[in-house]
Amino acid sequence: MDGFLKIASDIPHIAAGAWITLTLTAVAMAIGIVSGLVLVFVRLSRVPVLSQVAIAWIEFFLLTPPLIHIIWAYYVLPIVTGWRLDAITVCALALSASVGAHMAEVFRAGLQSIPKTQHRAADVLGLSVIDKYRFIILPQTLRVILAPSTNVLVSLLKDTSLAAVIGLGEILHRAEVTASSNFLFLEILTFVAILYAVLNYPLILLARRLERRSLRGFASV
Amino acid sequence: MNRDAGKRPFVRLRGVHKRFGDLQVLQGVDLEVARGEVVVLIGRSGSGKSTLLNCVALLEDIEAGTIEVDEAVISCGPDDLAALAPKTRRAEVAAEIGMVFQSFNLFPHLTVLQNITLAPRRVRRMSSEEADTLALRLLDRVGLREKANEYPVKLSGGQQQRVAIARALAMNPQVMLFDEVTSALDPELVGEVLKVMRQLAQEGMTMLVVTHEMRFAREVADRVIFMDQGEIMEDSPPGVMFTNPSTEEAACFLRVLMDAEAAE
Numbered sequence: 001m002d003g004f005l006k007i008a009s010d011i012p013h014i015a016a017g018a019w020i021t022l023t024l025t026a027v028a029m030a031i032g033i034v035s036g037l038v039l040v041f042v043r044l045s046r047v048p049v050l051s052q053v054a055i056a057w058i059e060f061f062l063l064t065p066p067l068i069h070i071i072w073a074y075y076v077l078p079i080v081t082g083w084r085l086d087a088i089t090v091c092a093l094a095l096s097a098s099v100g101a102h103m104a105e106v107f108r109a110g111l112q113s114i115p116k117t118q119h120r121a122a123d124v125l126g127l128s129v130i131d132k133y134r135f136i137i138l139p140q141t142l143r144v145i146l147a148p149s150t151n152v153l154v155s156l157l158k159d160t161s162l163a164a165v166i167g168l169g170e171i172l173h174r175a176e177v178t179a180s181s182n183f184l185f186l187e188i189l190t191f192v193a194i195l196y197a198v199l200n201y202p203l204i205l206l207a208r209r210l211e212r213r214s215l216r217g218f219a220s221v
Numbered sequence: 222m223n224r225d226a227g228k229r230p231f232v233r234l235r236g237v238h239k240r241f242g243d244l245q246v247l248q249g250v251d252l253e254v255a256r257g258e259v260v261v262l263i264g265r266s267g268s269g270k271s272t273l274l275n276c277v278a279l280l281e282d283i284e285a286g287t288i289e290v291d292e293a294v295i296s297c298g299p300d301d302l303a304a305l306a307p308k309t310r311r312a313e314v315a316a317e318i319g320m321v322f323q324s325f326n327l328f329p330h331l332t333v334l335q336n337i338t339l340a341p342r343r344v345r346r347m348s349s350e351e352a353d354t355l356a357l358r359l360l361d362r363v364g365l366r367e368k369a370n371e372y373p374v375k376l377s378g379g380q381q382q383r384v385a386i387a388r389a390l391a392m393n394p395q396v397m398l399f400d401e402v403t404s405a406l407d408p409e410l411v412g413e414v415l416k417v418m419r420q421l422a423q424e425g426m427t428m429l430v431v432t433h434e435m436r437f438a439r440e441v442a443d444r445v446i447f448m449d450q451g452e453i454m455e456d457s458p459p460g461v462m463f464t465n466p467s468t469e470e471a472a473c474f475l476r477v478l479m480d481a482e483a484a485e
Binding site for chain 2: 117118120121122123124125126127128131135136137140143
């Protein structure tokens with residue numbers, strides 16, 4: 001218990017890293033959602049070549065760890081191309097690419113879960129393709145993808161800790177630096193785990209609320 | 222009920238072929254339906270009845286032949302592209318075709334009222350007041366005004382199907398396609414849907430109906446068409462079809478059906 005009292009003075013410094021954690025999460029989620037939507041529509045469009053490129057892109061980022069992308073973009077890219085990106089840009093881009101691939105798969109599962117008969121009903125009424133997606137398909141898809149999207153978001157928040165490997169001052173990096181000077185690894189890393197849980201918990205609550213709201217018309221609520 | 226006999230047919234299919242992979246579903250169907258006529262399609266499952274409706278509703282492309290509605294060719298095989306009506310005219314005509322499905326296909330996330338008003342507002346550019354008034358009038362007609370603000374899940378199958386009919390009618394269609402609309406219903410709910418359809422027929426709606434309700438066919442149809450293996454085998458008035466069909470296939474199909482009805 002002593003140890004935990006001793007780290008009290010370190011807590012504000014470590015917790016301040018949450019700003020970077022949250023910023024990275026927000027940026028990667030925003031870019032990830034938009035790129036995921038683009039990827040899934042290109043993929044499902046079945047336009048030759050473009051559609052295959054989208055599939056290859058999605059699968060590459062699904063099958064390879066974001067940690068590698070971060071290290072590669074930070075250390076290898078400058079050697080190969082001469083471009084040097086700062087640590088936060090590297091992390092934002094690498095995490096966005098990973099989230100984009102995951103969201104594309106979430107969107108695809110969602111879109112494909114809407115029965116073909118819903119498309120037919122909308123087509124027969126003469127709705128344009130845009131109106132069909134806007135009023136019929138996407139609202140129903142949203143309901144289906146809320147839970148898996150939350151999972152992606154929660155994983156993303158945790159994955160921002162990967163930024164520590166290139167020395168970006170988010171929560172984990174600050175914790176490691178602090179712990180290596182006072183050797184209170186157990187206490188500091190325990191605190192960091194709790195901090196991630198605290199940051200993530202509101203996301204789960206929000207998702208539950210949205211899910212309840214979107215159930216209207218589907219179950220007796 | 223065949224009021225405009227002699228005029229150019231409102232719906233005209235010529236040599237329509239449709240294939241799913243290796244399976245030839247429609248093999249050269251010719252069919253003409255006059256304005257105000259009620260045509261009932263019967264036949265075994267897999268005989269091509271539903272596919273025929275889907276082709277007329279433009280839910281399926283066809284491999285050969287032409288489909289004409291209201292004097293415009295709206296669908297054709299690659300050999301008849303020259304006959305195809307201009308795109309705007311096709312869209313116009315497509316909006317005149319209403320369809321009701323076996324599985325209702327209401328939009329589950331929208332209320333009954335929203336289900337009906339969406340297309341009039343988005344496609345016909347009605348104001349929401351106009352669309353609401355129209356929808357309530359149609360709900361009155363199918364006896365469901367009090368359900369306007371419910372979600373479809375709260376309705377029985379028969380009620381959902383009546384809403385689906387109201388939704389199709391809201392687009393003021395000139396022809397209505399009914400694809401086995403009572404097949405998914407519990408027996409005690411079939412009557413309320415047929416009643417609405419009977420009323421529509423009496424009002425002079427042009428209707429193409431795929432059904433297994435032989436009593437309905439007998440009472441309401443102007444013509445009954447028997448399909449087998451993607452072809453129209455027989456096209457007779459109900460009086461003839463049900464008492465003295467001219468083809469052995471139709472006679473055999475009807476015998477089985479009558480026996481089943483008698484056994485109930």
